[in-house]
Each structure stands twice: as C-alpha cells, then as structure tokens.
Amino acid sequence: MAILGVEQLVYGVEDLEKAIRFQDDWGMERADSGAHGADFRLLNDTTVHLRDAQDGALPPATIRWLPHLTRSTLREAVWSVDNKNSLDAIGAELSRDREVKTDSAGVLHTVDDSGFHIGFAVTKRKEIVLTPTVNNTLGSYPRRNRQADGVRRRRVSPYKAGHLVYWVPDKLDEAARFYVERLDFRPTDNSPAMRFMRANGSNDHHTLLIQQQDNTWGFQHVAYEFKDFDEVMFAGCHMETQGWKTNTGPIRHNVSSTCSWYLWNPAGGVSEAYSDMDYVDDNWVVGWNDPKAPGSYGVSWAVRPGKRRARPAEWIDD
Numbered sequence: 001m002a003i004l005g006v007e008q009l010v011y012g013v014e015d016l017e018k019a020i021r022f023q024d025d026w027g028m029e030r031a032d033s034g035a036h037g038a039d040f041r042l043l044n045d046t047t048v049h050l051r052d053a054q055d056g057a058l059p060p061a062t063i064r065w066l067p068h069l070t071r072s073t074l075r076e077a078v079w080s081v082d083n084k085n086s087l088d089a090i091g092a093e094l095s096r097d098r099e100v101k102t103d104s105a106g107v108l109h110t111v112d113d114s115g116f117h118i119g120f121a122v123t124k125r126k127e128i129v130l131t132p133t134v135n136n137t138l139g140s141y142p143r144r145n146r147q148a149d150g151v152r153r154r155r156v157s158p159y160k161a162g163h164l165v166y167w168v169p170d171k172l173d174e175a176a177r178f179y180v181e182r183l184d185f186r187p188t189d190n191s192p193a194m195r196f197m198r199a200n201g202s203n204d205h206h207t208l209l210i211q212q213q214d215n216t217w218g219f220q221h222v223a224y225e226f227k228d229f230d231e232v233m234f235a236g237c238h239m240e241t242q243g244w245k246t247n248t249g250p251i252r253h254n255v256s257s258t259c260s261w262y263l264w265n266p267a268g269g270v271s272e273a274y275s276d277m278d279y280v281d282d283n284w285v286v287g288w289n290d291p292k293a294p295g296s297y298g299v300s301w302a303v304r305p306g307k308r309r310a311r312p313a314e315w316i317d318d
C-alpha cells in the first residue's frame, strides 16, 4: 500500500469570487467555474475544488479558530494512492472501526481520528521531473556566458500540493498515530507541539504535519511546490502585488529546509509556496526539535520576522 501525496482538495468557501481570484493569482489553471464554484488543476494534475460554504453536498466544516477564519475552510483532503489494490487495502483497514463510503468515481471517503474528513483515490497525478536550477558560486561556474533563470520576471505556477497541516487542541500523539499506524505514514521530525510525517510513497520530508495549538482545531495550511527559490519569490511577490496578505515569509525553515512564503487564502487557512524541501527515505534520522534550543525548529532567516506580517487577528477576510 502506497500513499503518494495530495490528490484533491475540497474547500467550502464564503466568498467564492474572492477565493477564485486568489487561486487564479496563485497560478493555478482554472479547469471549470460557474455558480457551483470552481475547479483548478495543478501542473501535476492535483485538483483543487472550491464550493459554496452552504453547499449541502460538502462534508461539514471542522474548524475552531478565530471566528472570522472559520467561515471558509478545507472540507476534505483526498490522498493519492498508487493503485486499486492499495485503495482496497485502505478501505478494508479503516472499515474496521469507521464508516468508509465509496462514491461513483471510486473515491473512498471517511474521517481521521481527529474528526477531519479525508478521502483516498487511485492517483491521476503526473510525475514531474525538472532540470536543476544552475547557480554559480565562488570558484564554481557551471553557468557560463548565460544569465540566471531568475533574472526575468515571469508568472509561475505550483507543480504540486506537497503537504497539509492540521491543528489539534490536544491528543497530538493520538492524532498522528492514526496516520502512522493505520496508514503507514513515516515520522520524520518531532517537536513538543509538532509531528511531521511523510506518506510511505513520498520522499518529501513531510506530506502531513499535525500541530497542537490551544483551543484551535482544523485545517491550517496547504503547501504548494514551486521549482526553486526564485519561483517562490515570484509567487509571493506577485500575490502581494495583487493585494493578498502575507502570513509568514519569505523564510528558510530549519526543519525540512524549505524556502517558504505563506499567504492568507480566502478559501480557507493559508497557502504556502515552497521549494527545496529535504528528500528523505527510511535512512532519515527522526529529529527532536526543542523550540527553546538554538538551531531548533524555526527559521534560519526570515525577511519579515515578528510583527511585520499579518497575524490571524489581522487577516480579515472581507
């Protein structure tokens, strides 16, 4: 059984027009839109679906956060599975203690142990292989007589949805255990309030992070992978130019190594643009990151630390 990553994301949204504009600006291809909402497709064929928050066909919202941040949120995350045998094995495993429904497209729908709605589908995603960005450094000049790829401003698009983050108010280990013990996710790093893990069919440092935060429950962010540092900067700069608010970034994380830029998304929570994540396998040594220790979880640099960014209370989605 191999889970590969994120296949589909379904949001229930209060202001569809605004949320559609955000995904357009983010560089997603709009495959379809109308009164019902809109469907977007990433370059690897992951799909993102926006629906009216009142749409009765959606799973209920599962979120407790600042009130103005609860009106729009992710309603369901569908994980990519490598083949039908894996899908059947997941269905059989989870059916032991919860209801698992199969829809007409063959997608399984259920809930995790924290109450979040999840699904599983045989993947339709494409594998993307990019050529590395060529950088010069002192004494080493692989890019000769040629300018850097990043010198010309351009619109960029996310290649894939790499990971999800959920908040839980308590029972952090129980929340993570569901994914590790029932779905074979592999722990990759821990801190007192964070459990990072990767799906067994992915070498990304994390495809899922569960984070404990008092009085908070629900979807926090989805991270979209871009080619390289310049593309993350192009994406973030473009979003700010279009009026969207930065939550955090640009930064370099010291868990998973990503260069990241997080923006508040009117569809719900935050969208992260990232590149250069650690590629790990079963030889990876699971780390423990104490926030009080030097070099622990956090960032190695941040362009806008502290208050020079929009915190949840400051991001008013209206």
Ligand SMILES: [Fe+2]
Pocket: 163, 165, 221, 222, 223, 272
């Ligand atoms: Fe992230």
